[in-house]
Amino acid sequence: MKALQFDRFGSPDVIVLRDVPKPEPGPGQIRIAVRACGLTPSDWAVVDGLLADRLPPLPRGLGFEVAGTVDALGEGATGVEIGDRVFGPATFDGPTAGAAEYALMAAWARIPEGVVAEQAAALPVAAETAWHALDDLGVQPGELLLVHGAGTTVGEAAVRLALHRGVRVIATAGSTRAAALEAIGAQATGYGDGMAERVAALAGGRVDRALDTTPTGGRIDRADQASPAGGSLPTLIELTGDPDRVLTVSDFAAAAELGARITQIDLRYDLMDEFARLAGEGVLVVSVARTYPLDRIQEAAELSQSRRPGGKLILDMGDLAESRRLAESRRTLIEAGAVGLGETADASPAPLGTAPNKSER
Numbered sequence: 001m002k003a004l005q006f007d008r009f010g011s012p013d014v015i016v017l018r019d020v021p022k023p024e025p026g027p028g029q030i031r032i033a034v035r036a037c038g039l040t041p042s043d044w045a046v047v048d049g050l051l052a053d054r055l056p057p058l059p060r061g062l063g064f065e066v067a068g069t070v071d072a073l074g075e076g077a078t079g080v081e082i083g084d085r086v087f088g089p090a091t092f093d094g095p096t097a098g099a100a101e102y103a104l105m106a107a108w109a110r111i112p113e114g115v116v117a118e119q120a121a122a123l124p125v126a127a128e129t130a131w132h133a134l135d136d137l138g139v140q141p142g143e144l145l146l147v148h149g150a151g152t153t154v155g156e157a158a159v160r161l162a163l164h165r166g167v168r169v170i171a172t173a174g175s176t177r178a179a180a181l182e183a184i185g186a187q188a189t190g191y192g193d194g195m196a197e198r199v200a201a202l203a204g205g206r207v208d209r210a211l212d213t214t215p216t217g218g219r220i221d222r223a224d225q226a227s228p229a230g231g232s233l234p235t236l237i238e239l240t241g242d243p244d245r246v247l248t249v250s251d252f253a254a255a256a257e258l259g260a261r262i263t264q265i266d267l268r269y270d271l272m273d274e275f276a277r278l279a280g281e282g283v284l285v286v287s288v289a290r291t292y293p294l295d296r297i298q299e300a301a302e303l304s305q306s307r308r309p310g311g312k313l314i315l316d317m318g319d320l321a322e323s324r325r326l327a328e329s330r331r332t333l334i335e336a337g338a339v340g341l342g343e344t345a346d347a348s349p350a351p352l353g354t355a356p357n358k359s360e361r
Contacts, residue, residue, distance in 0.1 A: 001021070001100060002018070003099065004017055004096075007058050008048040009048055015301075024102075025074030027075045029074040030086070031102055032069060032070055032086060034068040034101055036067045036068070036121035036317065037065065037098040039313045044301060044305060046060075057326035059095050063097060064089055066092070066323070068317075070083060070085075070086060080110075086108040087276075088124055114250070120279070120286055125156045127271075128268070128271065128275075133263040137211055139167055139240065143167055143208040143209060145168065145169050146170045146209060147186075149172065154249055156286055156311075158182060158213060163186065164283050170189070172190065178190065193228040205350055209245045212248035233255060237260065289313060291314045294315055
């Protein structure tokens with residue numbers, strides 16, 4: 001099978017696409033034919049050495065979130081059958097992970113009807129992080145919550161989950177995401193100068209609680225390092241009047257200095273069935289910005305690390321299959337003498353890896 005791996009720690013440039021054996025499911029695990037794999041900032045941190053002392057020796061894979069079709073069952077795996085469409089976290093303690101044609105899973109849920117694989121693969125980390133952040137912050141129905149960085153995947157999930165819980169939400173986001181957030185029931189305003197004044201005007205008083213979901217660009221295992229972008233927590237504390245009413249999912253160094261709360265990154269994935277239910281009802285959605293085939297991982301990493309991806313980035317195995325199909329078709333035609341070496345079998349194939357959310361699939 002094709003899989004992404006890295007043999008040394010560093011930037012995403014160390015990631016390579018290889019032919020490797022399919023992984024075999026252990027007890028309680030399943031193997032899926034991966035249809036889509038979600039990318040997160042944690043992927044680049046792992047490639048850079050995060051958890052290096054807790055995982056087996058290199059080579060390793062990347063990709064924590066997957067969706068696909070069950071291909072094999074490990075001993076004791078129950079409640080699922082070969083052919084079922086599932087999504088959830090991929091195991092990443094072996095030489096490959098989710099960014100591969102086949103992946104292992106120890107926790108999963110069925111993909112609801114009407115939800116495509118790309119949408120399902122976008123959910124696990126964002127939904128889990130947002131759910132626990134809202135719980136840890138203690139948000140109650142009827143309160144006013146400010147979600148700062150609501151254009152991120154965690155931010156969007158937090159807005160949707162909070163609204164579903166009966167919370168009034170003010171969201172800060174860039175102009176490209178503000179309209180979409182308003183359409184689902186949030187009040188939205190932009191970043192930059194005057195943000196605090198605009199939020200206060202929308203609130204009509206004090207904000208009850210604030211959730212910071214902006215990326216710091218740092219690593220969660222280096223909490224002593226200040227946010228490269230400069231922290232927004234002082235402004236959020238000013239708006240709530242109490243650092244205990246502010247929580248960040250990323251800027252741990254500033255939180256420790258200012259007394260704000262944090263959400264521990266302890267993804268348990270015990271709520272997968274609930275996330276599936278909410279996704280099936282249209283409550284829980286994470287916007288997919290772009291999809292890429294495996295062989296364009298460096299392009300995906302560059303956009304992800306720009307901190308302005310515009311939504312979730314997905315590795316799409318359908319794109320890889322289509323790329324292979326076109327190559328095989330062209331090879332067959334060349335062998336048959338129907339196409340010259342300097343010609344193409346498809347004059348205008350759709351560019352791979354640059355399409356928006358393929359919800360029509």
